[in-house]
Amino acid sequence: MRASILLMILAAGCGRLNEVGRAPGFSPLEGSPQHYAMYAAPFPENAERTAPTDAASLWTASTRASLFGDRRAARRGDILTVVIEIDDKAEISNASDRSRSSDSSMGIPQLFGIPQRLDRKLPEGASMAEAVKTQSASSFAGDGSVARKEKLALRVAATVVEELPNGVLRIEGQQEVRVNYELRELVVAGYVRPGDISRQNEITYDKIAGARISYGGRGQISDVQQPRWGQQITDLVLPF
Template sequence: MRRPVLIAAALLLAPLAACSTVKEAVKGPDLAPVGYPAQLAPIQQQFVSAREPAPQPASANSLWRVGARAFFNDQRASRVGDILTVLIDIDDSANTKNQTASSRTSGTKAGVPHLLGLESSLGKILPGGFSAANALETNSTTNNAGAGSVQRSEKISLTIAAVVSSVLPNGNMVIQGTQEVRTNAEVRQLTVAGIVRPEDISSANTIKHTQIAEARISYGGRGDISRVQKTPAGQSLIEKFSPF
């Protein structure tokens, strides 16, 4: 009974896997979730209704109000809901070139001059010209050559504000930020997420993208221009599933 159940389960899950592949072919690849662990970077931002008591009027003979921000307090992000500025300055390039070559030659020769006195009888059964001393002989030659090269260059210089979505037990913070700019019928979207250490945040409440662990940075757009530049969905599906 287990085999029919397993087959039925596989048939039910196959459309889900196919839908995921079709979605990737049509919409493009998605970024992996932020780890450490991934559950600590929720899709929905957390909101804090009241982080601290509201400032109260100054009491008699006092210049300070209860709950007011102190002048010399550290203004860097440290709690859920705080805002942190991320400086993205990517200027990477890579040039890789590989060449491989291999060759192999092998040969095998075997004979049965004596086989319990049956070597003469085999000549009557097998086609003419049979020789027990040269019963088997093989030769093979294999050659393989390959070459490949990769040249990549990318440059992005942007600034985005991110929100602290959670604080890990060791004090590290998970941040997420999205920025959208619309010009006519085209929307440009910048998304950043990852994990930062409090000591890496500068006094100006900024951090570089190179100091973000599990960084997920996405810069793209949607609209008329992106739709024209994108490969048609039908062509993407054919290229995705074509075995040739």
């Protein structure tokens, strides 16, 4: 039993021991949706759009090579810039107060002389004139408040990884910056409409449907700020 517990502890720590004295490694791009989108064969273009034109002309049928063509991301493998500028502030305050009291009584002073006959058999001081009497009171008071403030300004390049049948584009972007032994990660994903992409080939985060934005890091500083895995387990298991 002790040996199995020791093996579990060693297995859990092996994943961290290989990073001792080393900077955290980057996540591989090979095998990611961005990688497959970049290396996927492009869809065949319309013959009218790719028809040869005079080489001396400033106009060409291709939107990619034209001087005035639309260079916004529109197909799988294209790259666009996601602008993340979050400046949110929320304040919520609630207060409630409730009280209730009730008093009820029931008796049978006279009913064909039956209450008087029952009074003789009841204990001293008891009477059917006040057979039942109840009183109750309750009160409740509650107060709560929430204050949040978030500010984030970032820019990241994302790749169109899929074109949906309705024309919507699915994008994914990942950025990693390593400074000494700390790795900063920025991940963004979601669905965008081609018409929402600006002429500068940029789109703001509030126009991304189902946006998933993650900003964090990993490394020695992040490890120190996190509680040990044993402490996390005890926090979940212990009922007090």
